[in-house]
Amino acid sequence: MAETTYSDRTIPKISLHDFDSRIDEITAQLVAAAEADGFFAVINHGISVDEIEAQFDAAGRFFSLPDEVKATVPFSHRNTGWEKAKQIRPSTGKADQKESYQMQFGKMMEGMWLSEETLPGFRKQSLGFMRKAQAVSEKMMICFARGLGFPDDYFVKAHDVSNPNIQTVLRALHYFAVDPTVPTPEGYYRAGAHADWDFLTLLFQRPGQSGLEICPGREVFTAFGLGDTWTKVEPTAGEIVCNIGDLLMSWSDDRFKSTFHRVKTPTDPAVDYYGPRYSLAYFNQPNTDCQIQGPLKKYPMVTGSQFTEAAMKRNFAALEAKKAANKLEEMKSGLVQAGR
Numbered sequence: 001m002a003e004t005t006y007s008d009r010t011i012p013k014i015s016l017h018d019f020d021s022r023i024d025e026i027t028a029q030l031v032a033a034a035e036a037d038g039f040f041a042v043i044n045h046g047i048s049v050d051e052i053e054a055q056f057d058a059a060g061r062f063f064s065l066p067d068e069v070k071a072t073v074p075f076s077h078r079n080t081g082w083e084k085a086k087q088i089r090p091s092t093g094k095a096d097q098k099e100s101y102q103m104q105f106g107k108m109m110e111g112m113w114l115s116e117e118t119l120p121g122f123r124k125q126s127l128g129f130m131r132k133a134q135a136v137s138e139k140m141m142i143c144f145a146r147g148l149g150f151p152d153d154y155f156v157k158a159h160d161v162s163n164p165n166i167q168t169v170l171r172a173l174h175y176f177a178v179d180p181t182v183p184t185p186e187g188y189y190r191a192g193a194h195a196d197w198d199f200l201t202l203l204f205q206r207p208g209q210s211g212l213e214i215c216p217g218r219e220v221f222t223a224f225g226l227g228d229t230w231t232k233v234e235p236t237a238g239e240i241v242c243n244i245g246d247l248l249m250s251w252s253d254d255r256f257k258s259t260f261h262r263v264k265t266p267t268d269p270a271v272d273y274y275g276p277r278y279s280l281a282y283f284n285q286p287n288t289d290c291q292i293q294g295p296l297k298k299y300p301m302v303t304g305s306q307f308t309e310a311a312m313k314r315n316f317a318a319l320e321a322k323k324a325a326n327k328l329e330e331m332k333s334g335l336v337q338a339g340r
């Protein structure tokens, strides 16, 4: 696999304690982090380590069910449900080697919860955790609204989880353990490089289960430009790693950066983590009917559903281009072998 260049930059750590009295200081820190790397960690956010672990336990119980059971709540265009080794990234053209289960608050989740008999307490636990992640998100939304000159409640209203049209998602992820005694196969990816297309992502990780890497370098949200140096983001107990998504990049007229990131494929037993990795990603997505446009009106006004639709189309087009490029590569190397 291609060599990776690393840089030792660190992401800012921002404490949300005494939020109301420190809001100006926190706003300044969040805005600076959003403008620089688009990634930062928040601490003292109000969700305890035990509460995070309780959700990891619930996710673990879900993933340890037989595939036939999980397949009764399959992933669909509603952006909810379970998939296994199905998500193909435009950066790789290959499926991520993981399984994930996506949950939402609203109507997209109808029929997508497993029954109480199958997974007792799971639904209540997960919705409770999602509300906690929402509360942390809303604090940051107020700060980003202030930073951009919008009214304080502007982004909170656009992400109102009591609205049945809400698209916000909690995604539980499980990356499979990899055998460190044999070379990792070419084309094996845990999570290929990508930028998120939501407003703001909150990522919960488990200490020891490393692999997340970030790669700043995008100037406009309409481009898929990757930088060339990666930075490892090690999991720390209780920290939430946050990243700006394409929606907030666009909504800020490209002032805040939506940064490429990936979960590294383990290739070197001396430094890489080969065990299973579990993570929880909370994607703040807007209500389908909210109106999106930055203060400088750099991009045309779109609704929440139009933005999501356009993001999926762009992703699909980039994916088709990557698949065609991969095919060409395979044909070329086939010709070279045949000519030998």
Ligand SMILES: O=C(O)CCC(=O)C(=O)O
Pocket: 171, 173, 191, 196, 203, 212, 261, 262, 263, 279, 280, 281
């Ligand atoms: O599992 C992780 O750490 C990253 C997940 C991620 O980036 C995503 O699902 O968008």
Ligand SMILES: [Fe+2]
Pocket: 194, 195, 196, 261
């Ligand atoms: Fe992501």
